[in-house]
Amino acid sequence: MTDNSPTRRYVALLPAAGVGARMAAACPKQYLTVAGQPMLRHAVAAFCASPLISHTYVVVSADDGYIDEVLPAGMAGVTVLRCGGATRMDSVLNGLRALQGQIADGDMVLVHDAARPGLTPALIARLIEGVGDDPAGGLLALPVVDTVKRSAPSAQGVCAAATISREGMWLAQTPQMFGFHLLLRALGRATDPNAITDDASAVELLGLTPRLIEGHPRNLKVTLPADIRIAEMYLAAGE
Numbered sequence: 001m002t003d004n005s006p007t008r009r010y011v012a013l014l015p016a017a018g019v020g021a022r023m024a025a026a027c028p029k030q031y032l033t034v035a036g037q038p039m040l041r042h043a044v045a046a047f048c049a050s051p052l053i054s055h056t057y058v059v060v061s062a063d064d065g066y067i068d069e070v071l072p073a074g075m076a077g078v079t080v081l082r083c084g085g086a087t088r089m090d091s092v093l094n095g096l097r098a099l100q101g102q103i104a105d106g107d108m109v110l111v112h113d114a115a116r117p118g119l120t121p122a123l124i125a126r127l128i129e130g131v132g133d134d135p136a137g138g139l140l141a142l143p144v145v146d147t148v149k150r151s152a153p154s155a156q157g158v159c160a161a162a163t164i165s166r167e168g169m170w171l172a173q174t175p176q177m178f179g180f181h182l183l184l185r186a187l188g189r190a191t192d193p194n195a196i197t198d199d200a201s202a203v204e205l206l207g208l209t210p211r212l213i214e215g216h217p218r219n220l221k222v223t224l225p226a227d228i229r230i231a232e233m234y235l236a237a238g239e
């Protein structure tokens with residue numbers, strides 16, 4: 001059962017300071033039009049529509065030239081933080097540090113990729129209810145359903161060197177939810193920002209085992225050009 005004490009808040013933090021190199025578009029991918037609006041707006045709208053979320057923070061790069069048009073200043077429940085870093089981990093950590101003193105140690109932070117426009121209030125609720133009061137936190141994820149191969153280079157190109165058992169294998173999505181103080185401590189201790197590709201991996205390094213809560217394929221990360229059509233298909237279909 002979730003701790004519904006009035007003092008415990010749930011806030012969202014969206015890292016949105018990437019450049020979208022793999023998308024190779026004219027602008028950072030979080031600002032590409034997806035289902036009729038800039039991609040970033042979809043995730044922000046999901047958090048704003050959730051009755052469980054007290055406030056949403058969006059982390060962009062200091063020189064971001066798009067956000068002021070995409071998220072007008074003074075938007076209710078949303079604050080833009082211009083403290084993005086060189087890696088996703090840096091952007092999240094910079095955002096948490098900027099919020100020290102504004103967020104209580106016991107408040108829960110839901111870190112969500114701005115590049116995942118398919119998030120819904122129902123998935124937010126599923127994560128919050130599924131994690132409950134677990135001090136290890138948790139994340140949305142999907143069980144692996146395909147066979148997994150480990151590749152090896154060869155004269156013929158990239159070949160299958162081994163098959164990895166998919167038993168117990170999951171693909172991490174976001175949001176990933178943790179207590180503010182725990183996440184700040186976990187990310188602050190990380191020695192290689194490039195090695196920490198999701199927030200849960202930093203918490204795992206503390207010896208904790210965050211809960212895996214089943215997400216949804218609609219919550220895919222838009223990484224490559226082909227992902228845009230898939231995201232638009234799900235957004236057109238509604239929740």
Ligand SMILES: Nc1ccn([C@@H]2O[C@H](COP(=O)(O)OP(=O)(O)OP(=O)(O)O)[C@@H](O)[C@H]2O)c(=O)n1
Nearest residue numbers: 015016017018019020021022086087091114115
């Ligand atoms: N220095 C960075 C890198 C990434 N992100 C954010 O982290 C999320 C997931 O990262 P990814 O999908 O890798 O986005 P990019 O880094 O922009 O993509 P690429 O790796 O193709 O450049 C995105 O919302 C992205 O904006 C960020 O805030 N700061």
Ligand SMILES: C[C@](O)(CO)[C@H](O)COP(=O)(O)O
Nearest residue numbers: 088113172173174197198221
């Ligand atoms: C956080 C994440 O979306 C979980 O799967 C993923 O690790 C982000 O990776 P990226 O290379 O920063 O897109």
